[in-house]
Amino acid sequence: MNDIERDKKYNDYVQAKIPKTKNFPTLIYSYLVGGIICLLGQGIHDAILAIWPQVTQEQANVWMLIVLIFIASFLTGLGLYDKIGIFAGGGSIVPITGFSNSITSPAMEYKKEGIIFGICVKMFSVAGPVIVNGVVISFIIGLIYLFI
Amino acid sequence: MWLLYLKVFLVGGLICMLGQILIIKTNITSARILVLFVTIGAILEALGLYDPIVEFAGAGATVPITGFGRSLAKGAIDAVKQQGLLGVFTGGLTATAGGIAAAVIFAYIFSLLFSSKTKKY
């Protein structure tokens, strides 16, 4: 049974019925947590440059990302990152630590299905699209630069 | 020095908050947010608009996943300048290899060491 008008009316009614939650605090939390993660990154970056002066700016940047990825992966393992996520939302999804979390969490989750079919296959079930899309877009941008 | 840290916090937090606004407004999944932000970062870099943000805010622009998109685009552009067509293929992943490898390796290690726990709320 299909009735387009009835369905549309019902969908509009449901949309109006959905409780309006207070979103403002979560914006503040995401700002705070996101900002703090970036501060941490800058701190790591500057510390690396201070300890190893021969490291280039560029290399220090990669090291900084690796350290952040390590921290996020470890916190995910301890079961703490999802708790930050409930509080911070976008604040812990958007930084590179969120990328790390979205790779470590399915790997952990599906390890009972085995190392090959669990960990290795499912590892990219959340973050896979990011890498695929990223590679495609870098290819397109490279191609455009090749011809201009 | 301290001014830079303030800028890092302000810009980094702002980019993350934009993600949160998207979540609230559209109920978008986290995978889509990551994809969207990577794409935006790459396009901004290709247009030459992201480097100024990095100059201004340092880690505030490189830590958010848009910075990952920027590295992809930057890597591809630089590699094309040096190697031509081959660079179109190798550039993006070469520039981001460190991050991807780190994410894979740590995920592998910690998934062997830890198991996921039930959520309480």
Next chain:
Amino acid sequence: MGKKLGKQTIMLDHPAKIIGNFSIVGEKEGQGNFASYFDMILKDDKYGQKTYEKAEKKMMLEAIKGCLHKAHLTTSQVELYLAGDLLNQIISASFSARELDCSYLGIYGACSTMSEILGIGALLMDTGAYDHILCATGSHFTTAERQYRYPLELGNQRPPTSQWTITGAGASMLSKEGNAPKITHVTFGKVMDYNIKDVNNMGAAMAPAAMDTLITLFQDTHTQPKDYDLIVTGDLGKLGSEILMDLMENKGYTLGKNYADCGQMMYTNNQKTYQGGSGAGCSAVVFNSYLVDKLKKKEYKKIIFAATGALLSTTSSQQGESIPGICHAIIVEGA
């Protein structure tokens, strides 16, 4: 044999008696509103098992065992086992049947499973061929999350319209004889789809099905909502049950204080589940604890138990399909 009333309702000649009932729940549910009614509350969601899927199966087995014990029966006296759950290929139901020595029908009704199997069980009982039919279903937060949503450790926020799949299993023993609450009418529902596509808003997807089934039942039996001590739906949640009340009101049926929803009642407000509980176990544990107890104590004389289900899969929602809802209702009278 039962008599058909109207188009969808069957009045049973020999009502099936619920002589045994058992409920087992997880830790979070054990801190909720029904804590004192549940037979068993787990301290550990993994229940000492290696995986959560195994834990869900063990919960169902425990519910069966407890149910048999309360009904003073042995395994060999069970002739038919009806069961279902939420996992792919209903593994918890079938794997628990592996431990029993009787006929088995595995039934998928999503979260409506409990009333569906009770209805089927009661009809089969009415044929006179069976003495004892065992009905069980359950769900587990973690296994459902793994199958339908995201890894547990992924740091995302749940939307405000979402519900919490409960960890729990319930079992009922139907018998031909005995002095116990009895199933007198069965109404199997129609699939209703009002084109809701938001997988985080199951209540809205299922409410039209609940409305259709309840109205059909009232029309077929020539009764009104006020004729029942309690009308209870499965897992519409807070939002879904409010929608149902609005829908019923529009059709001229007022659901008053005698209406409740298992999902909405499951958790206390500070347990942060947003719209309440859901899952096949949700209606199963409430029915097999609170509702049957109240019927036994004659605090309720006549209730409608209408579990609701959302018949979607991850594939269907990824392909942009809307969510079909289903609702099966049974009328249960106190002894």
